[in-house]
Every structure is written in C-alpha cells, then in structure tokens.
Amino acid sequence: MLTIHAADELRLRWDTEPVRDGAVAVRGDRVVGAGPLSELRERFPEARLRRWPGVLGPALVHEGPLPQAPSPRERLHAVLKSGSTAVLERYTDTAELRAAAVRNEIAVLPRVRESVIVDTGRADLAVFDTDGACVATVCAGRLVHRRR
Template sequence: MLTIHTADELRVSWDADPLKDGAVAVEGDRVAGTGPLDVLLERFPGARVRSWPGALGPALVHEGPLPEAPSPRERLHAVLKSGATAVLQQYADTPDLRAAASRNEVAVLPRATKPEITDTGRADLAVFDVDGACIATVCAGRLVHRRR
C-alpha cells in the first residue's frame, strides 16, 4: 500500500533547506516521490497519509557501538528508536548482530554515508521533534518505531 508521510517540514538531507508541509510517498520499500503534500496527494490519490509533528528527513546512520541490551534484536531496536536505520559494519561484529540486522532490514555499511531521500531510493525516514528526539522511524518502508 502506498503511504504518504508528511510533517511540518521535510528535509531531503539534514543540511538541505526545509520544505514546509513537505511529504514523502513510499511504496513498498522505495520512495515513490517527494514534495509538497498537496502535490503528492494529487499524484497519489487514495494513498494512506501519516502526519507527524516536527521535521521529516532521511534516517540516520548509527556511527558508534550499538547500545547495550539483553539481545541483538533489542540492541538494534534501540538504534531504530534513535532514528537510525543503518549501522557500521565494524560494530555489527557478531553473527547474531548481523542476522538481527538482516531480519530487521537494518543496513550494515562499510563506512558512514550522508543520508538523503532520493526518488526510487530505499525508504529510510525519521521524524524528529524540535528538541531532536525521534518521533518515528521508517526502515525500508516499514514503520518500525513510533513514540507515543
């Protein structure tokens, strides 16, 4: 199902200028389009809309050791709760962590990259409030974290 994620502002990269009332259309695990909400609603009639307060942008890359937790799944969930959908290979250093990352579609990268939202790119998104706390994380098109 096609979903449009919208927020007070959209940033296709975290250093890009914000687009007020911007949105990202997601189909499956891919970005189907970005732009003003009204344009995407016209382009994708009938899409489900998820509205978020704050800033919507690309999910982050977790660049340090994974948080301590009782299991690999919980360690990765802590990363997802922070707004990241990728970890560095050097920190996914056990077979259990790599398997958990694969099951949860968390990307394991050889080096840090600058995250950005691109048309047809993987739908990895995060929403942050004005204080920088993560409100929601979308990993490969799936909503995997939502702050209540």
C-alpha cells in the first residue's frame, strides 16, 4: 500500500532546512518520494494520507543502552516510542534482544550512522512535536508508534 506521511515541516536530514508542508511517500518498506505535500499528492493521487503535527524526518539511531523493561520486546518498543528505528549492536547483547530486533525490523548497527531520507531508502521516519516528544514512528514502512 502507498502511504504519504505529511507534517508541518519535513527534514530530509535533521541538520537541513525544513520543507514547509512536507511529506514522504512510502510503498512497502521503501521511500518512493519526498518533498512538498502538494507535489506528492499530484504524483501519487491514490495514496493514503497520514497527516502528523510537528516535524517529520528520518528516524533516529538509539545510541545508548536499551531502556529497562520486563521483556526484550518491551525494551525495543520503548526505543521505537523515542523515534528510533535502529540500535547499536553492542547493546543487543542477548539472543532474545537480537531476535526481537529482527522480528520488529529494528536495524542493528555496528556503529552510529547518519539518519537521512532518500528515494529508494528504507522508510524509517519519525515525527516530533515542538517540545521534542515523539508523535509517531515508522519502521521499515510500518507505523509502529503513534502517540494518542
């Protein structure tokens, strides 16, 4: 299914100027377009639209130890709720954590990498409100967290 995620602002990288009323089009687990919402609606008129308040950008890499929780799944869900869709390998030090990461399509990285939205790249997105709280997280094209 084709989905357009739109927000007040879009940042393709967190250190770039925002695109006002920006959006990212996602098909499956891949980005198929990014830019002004009006352009993406024209390119993909059949797409479902999800509109978010705040700033839409690339999902983050969780750089420290995973939050404590009763189960590996809950530890990784806490990471997703923070707007991160990747963790560092050194913090997934049990078979259970690694298996939970694979099941949830959370990227396990040997080192920190730049977070960026690119055409044909994996659709890992996060939306943050003006206070910096995560509103929504998309991991490999799936909406995995939405603040109510």
